[in-house]
Amino acid sequence: MEEQKEPMEFKYSLRRYRLKPNHYKITCSTHAHAPVGFVWFELNNKKICLHNIFVEKQYRRFQIGDKKYHIGSTLLSIMENFAKSHNIHLIEGKFYPSIEGARDFYEKNGYVVPNATRTWANYDETWTLYKDLHQTISPKTTFTNEMSK
Numbered sequence: 001m002e003e004q005k006e007p008m009e010f011k012y013s014l015r016r017y018r019l020k021p022n023h024y025k026i027t028c029s030t031h032a033h034a035p036v037g038f039v040w041f042e043l044n045n046k047k048i049c050l051h052n053i054f055v056e057k058q059y060r061r062f063q064i065g066d067k068k069y070h071i072g073s074t075l076l077s078i079m080e081n082f083a084k085s086h087n088i089h090l091i092e093g094k095f096y097p098s099i100e101g102a103r104d105f106y107e108k109n110g111y112v113v114p115n116a117t118r119t120w121a122n123y124d125e126t127w128t129l130y131k132d133l134h135q136t137i138s139p140k141t142t143f144t145n146e147m148s149k
């Protein structure tokens with residue numbers, strides 16, 4: 001990707017799956033509408049199940065000059081606000097700890113990883129994670145993006 005100097009704008013939009021009405025996707029796209037990441041989750045009456053989060057490689061830990069965009073963290077934050085607006089205060093999920101940076105990413109965003117005392121994991125192993133939104137642990141990252149209207 002060419003080196004960018006100007007600040008970029010990202011747009012976040014939430015959609016409900018037509019065929020699975022409890023499932024939602026928040027997509028982040030560039031101003032030119034190119035999708036760069038998403039979070040997919042399911043809402044039930046007690047909690048949110050986080051199914052997947054993904055940011056395109058070239059937009060991970062995205063930064064222009066001193067400005068950090070924190071696209072993945074912003075997607076989580078929008079999902080959490082959505083949960084609170086539905087009076088849901090528990091987010092649960094699973095992840096592959098063998099994916100580089102995944103555990104750091106969730107912990108930076110205030111998620112609890114009960115297996116975190118372990119220092120190794122098999123490649124096909126998944127670990128659970130959760131966040132209790134009642135305990136407003138402020139994320140260790142700061143967000144620069146707001147949900148676009």
Ligand SMILES: CC(C)(COP(=O)(O)OP(=O)(O)OC[C@H]1O[C@@H](n2cnc3c(N)ncnc32)[C@H](O)[C@@H]1OP(=O)(O)O)[C@@H](O)C(=O)NCCC(=O)NCCS
Nearest residue numbers: 054055060061070071072073095096099101102104105108
């Ligand atoms: C995990 C993922 C969604 C993070 O998206 P992102 O936009 O890069 O994340 P952010 O920029 O919001 O990162 C927030 C903080 O998390 C931590 N973090 C994120 N990626 C990290 C990495 N690879 N190594 C160490 N720490 C990391 C950092 O502290 C980062 O803040 P900093 O850059 O200011 O230090 C992205 O890397 C991804 O799509 N990975 C592949 C799919 C995946 O792993 N999905 C989840 C697990 S199954």
